[in-house]
Amino acid sequence: MSKREFSKVSPALWRSKRFLALPKDRCRLLLVFYMTCGHQTSAGCYRISEGYACSDLGWLPEDYRTARDPLVECGLIAFDNDTEEVFVSGWFRFCPPMNPKHAAGTMALIADIESDRLREQAEQEFAPAYTALQARSPRLPGR
Template sequence: MSKREFSKVSPAVWRSGRFTGLECSTAQVLYLYFLTCEHQNSAGCFRLPDGYACSDLGWDAAKYAAARDKLIAAELITVDPGTAEIYVDRWLKHNPPMNEKHALGTQRIIENIESDAIREKVEADFLEADEARSSKVVALHSSALANTRIMRGGRG
């Protein structure tokens, strides 16, 4: 059983040109599987041997490979066949770390990505997402709301 109880999937996926531009609904189903499967984690990158995916989906290897290739061509995923790792491109843009603890946990996952090429891509996406999170925290602390008596813990 998976540790995660849910996964965020934006309704905007249905308006995404990359997603709606896929030539077949099989590739769309596979993309939604990659977004929500029990293998997914906070870094958006996981090891998934073809046989596991085929078993989960009830597909043969040819159907899976054809759909996966369409996702690669649409730049929706990055795959390293040597390590069987899959990264959902732009995962961290849509699912950034929400706080420092979340960011540290995500960094630990990223450090364990075997594929150098994928790890470098995920690291770059993580740095961008974490910088955006940090900027929001700074903006919140400097806002007028943060300087109210209630936000200062009731202090004068």
Template sequence: MSARDFNKVAPALWGSARFLALEVDARLQFIYYATNPHVNSAGVYRLTDGYAVDDLKCDRSRYIENRAAMLAAGMIDYDEQHSFLMVERWFKHNRPMNDSHALGTLRFIEAIESERLREKVMPLFLEADAARLAREAKKKADREARKIAERLEQPSPRSNSGILSTRLMSMGGRG
């Protein structure tokens, strides 16, 4: 079972030509793939047909047809030998949020029994995590730049800036 309380499913899904081209029950099956209790932060997990058919309360042959349609549309990948499913473009909406999340995701990836899916998802994860680290570095640099700018805007206690605002100086030296 998943320790996840929620997964992100983008509203843009409802505008996706690939998603809308699926039959209605296949759309539900795709949403199941992205949100079921077996899913993890890597978007690649073990899912037997029996578990899925039981969870969805659907016909096994229809379930397999729907999965084939999603495979053909490039929405999922599936390793039948190991019963591992991968939600394509997972990290587009479910990027690692912090170092702990990234480390946990890496552990899930390392535990994927399907070598093909493990090798497929690893560079996608690394790219998503590198983007996270770059965003964090930019945020930190922006914060530091703001702090420096704020310090530069504040007069120093030793500066002569107070002299310029005296009555004598504001009158141009005329008394």
């Protein structure tokens, strides 16, 4: 379990066309779960087995997969079936690193992502947030 005490969720979520177009309330609930659950890390990516997710949500596996698939299809999350890792797309737009220590910890978490595809996506999405932090923190080393 993560030691995170909170996650930022933008009020813009409730105006998002992709979010509002999801076919069921369970899909929207699952996205909010992915963004805020105790498994979440500052990298926006973590491993969560179907069993853990179903236990946390009180859902059957079929219900979980039925809610997860539309999130993948519309690009709100990326999921790797082989590693059971989920990445919340756009994570760093709303949860960027706040200081050099936070950035270093996030980079370490990204490096530990088992899925090559999800690690590459996280690295690509992290880069602009890191660049913005560098502009605010002149002593932060280049990547």
